Amino acid sequence: MPELPEVEIVRRSLDKKTKNKKVKKVLIRNRNLRTKIPLHFSKFLKGKKIIKVKRFSKYLIICLSNKSYCLLHLGMSGTIHLIYNQKKSLVTNASFYSSPLLPKKHNHVEIFFDEFKIVYNDPRRFGFFELVANEYFLVKKFAKLGPEPFQPEFNLNYIYSFLKRKKKNIKNLLLDQNFVSGIGNIYASEILFLSKINPEKKVFFLTKKDCEKIILNSRKVLINAIKKGGSSIRDFKNTAGKQGNFQKNFKVYERKGLNCKRSNCKGIIRKKIISNRSSFFCSMCQK
């Protein structure tokens, strides 16, 4: 599911709804996510206030009142649901909460507040929670990840320093979170289309102009996607259960066999598996 824009959409509503709210109760239905939910998870959260919800790359960072953190990665199919207490009564009775939009299965974790709860649903269980004791470990956790496209560190010099003697193709490099973080399989294809670069082009051959376009279009695509509420292919929903709209703006992703959207291009969009991930591109205008 979620690349940087989708995680940002979730972050915004989560921040708005849970800011300054105290965790009353935590219910774990299934510990077996990508990594096992630690045994002290409930104790770690219970009674703490949520100061704010931040994000780095595809990670949600829930900032707790004692300066500790709870990280959440949504994996491929994780969603967060905000469910209100219909009877506006005691928080601890799970049966008071209901929503027709809440999936029936795979609701692994529930975090209760006074008037609502948040539910973590994840069919494939590739998502995970991680508890972080303090800011030192938070910084350490993200130290290896590359900058987000928006950050000034993601600039021409930085990219050049990465390209030297590299044999991999540009599509692969964009998916490398240690190079740039937040871009996933959908937006990598879209960024390369806008940049008129073939996904299989070896990064060794990228020109200065190519790199400039990649910087610009990475920012453009992600920002537009956030504006449209993210992309919903199959799983992604925001915390209110609504789909995003950016999928309507896809130029290449899931457009195999359709005409290239460039007005002066007669190309057909092709789909090709590159390093085990499907890639979409126009072979006429992406060189």
Add this chain to the structure above:
DNA sequence: AAGAGGCCCTGATAGC
């Protein structure tokens, strides 16, 4: 040491 490939898991869809 970089990079390709496999794997974690369930569900939707396609093809027979």
Add this chain to the structure above:
DNA sequence: TGCTATCAGGGCCTCT
């Protein structure tokens, strides 16, 4: 209808 195969937005691990 019911089987099987394939594929899905991520990231980590292993092997070469």
